[in-house]
Amino acid sequence: MLTKRNVFLFYKPTNEIEEKIKPFKELLVQYNYRLVSNYKEAHIIVSIGGDGAFLQALRKTEFQQEALYLGVNNGDHLGFYTDFSLNDLTSIDEALKNENVEIRQYPAxxxxxxxxxxxxxxxxxxxxxxxxxxxxxxxxxxxxxxxRFRGDGLIVSTPTGSTAYNKSVGGAVVDPRLKAIQLTEISSLNNNEFRTLGSPLILSGNSSMKLSVVQDGNDYPIIGADNEALSIRHCHDVKIKLADIKIKMLKLKDNSFFQRVQKTFLNKN
Known part of the structure; x- marks a missing residue:
């Protein structure tokens, strides 16, 4: 059982979610967890919502390196980062009771x-x-x-992010245990005059990348940081490398990355 017990809940407050979250709070208290209002005091940060909410929780809590992150969905659909649902508190109760959770570390x-x-x-x-x-x-x-890339844009993803936007444009699904970053093209222009690699490129985690925007009047690109668009004017270059930090997550022991890939993309039900 976890010994550090301060818990911060990240969610968008509404009357509906406040009512729905009450039994979950009571369950945490039952297992001697302490709810805190400041995420910097938390040992565990719980996002309530889907994968998008989890990404927002990371950003809004400033990627706390000492805390453990846990995703809890407020519906029935479980995502890559949400192993539990507020609609099924029995599963959470069983996981806490039987210690069926483990800490996994993922790159940023x-x-x-x-x-x-x-x-x-x-x-x-x-x-x-x-x-x-x-x-x-x-x-x-x-x-x-x-x-020199010509097209609609480029995506640089982590192994865990390889199943998101990256996969939707034909990028490879990458084992998150690998120390790597992936560059994937969005609608590249390839003909007799212009040429790009035309396929996803997976680089060692020791590599770095720089994307320099050719200043030809297209100087205000849309830059996305996970599920958030950044307001950047006059973008000249974007430097990207694997971060030194690791995001620590509480996950079910019997729900691996590839089991989630199978459930999401291969199972019909």
Whole structure:
């Protein structure tokens, strides 16, 4: 059983969710957990909602390295980051009672735009054109020029984020136990005149990447940090590397990454 017991609940307060969350709070108190109002005092940060809420919880609580993160859905659909549901408190009770949870560590990426203060992403950082014209980006890997990309945009994802936006545009699903980052193209332009790699590229976690926007009038790209769009003007370059931090999550022992991939993408029911 976990010995550090301060719990912070992250959710969007509504009358409905406040009523629904009461039994969950009572269950935590029953197991001697203490609810706190400041996430910096928490040993466990619980997001209430789907995978999107979990990503918001990470960002809004500033990627706390000493805390454990736990995802609890407020509906019946369980995601990659939510092993439990408020609709099934029995499963939570059984997991706490039988200690059927374990700590898993997942990587994040560190993103620096225009050499300003870096920030973290748990799933991916994406950069896309915000106008109807070809987006041109020079791609550097470990400070060496790799290619000039022309298309709609690029996604750099973590292994855990490989099943999200990355997969929807044909990226590879990557085992989160690997120390790696992935570059995936969005609608690249390939013909007799212009050429890109045209396939996902998986790099060692020791590699770094720089995406330099060619200043041809497309200087206000849409930059996505997980599920949040950033307001950045005059973006010149985006530097990305695997972060030094690891996100620690409380997960069910019998619900591995590949079991979740199977349930999400392969099972019909």
């Amino acid at each position: 990426i560190e993103v620096t735009i225009n050499d300003e203060k870096p920030f973290y992403c748990f799933n991916e950082c994406s950069i896309r054109s915000n106008v109807i014209r070809t987006f041109v980006v020079d791609v550097f890997i470990d400070d060496i020029f790799f290619e």
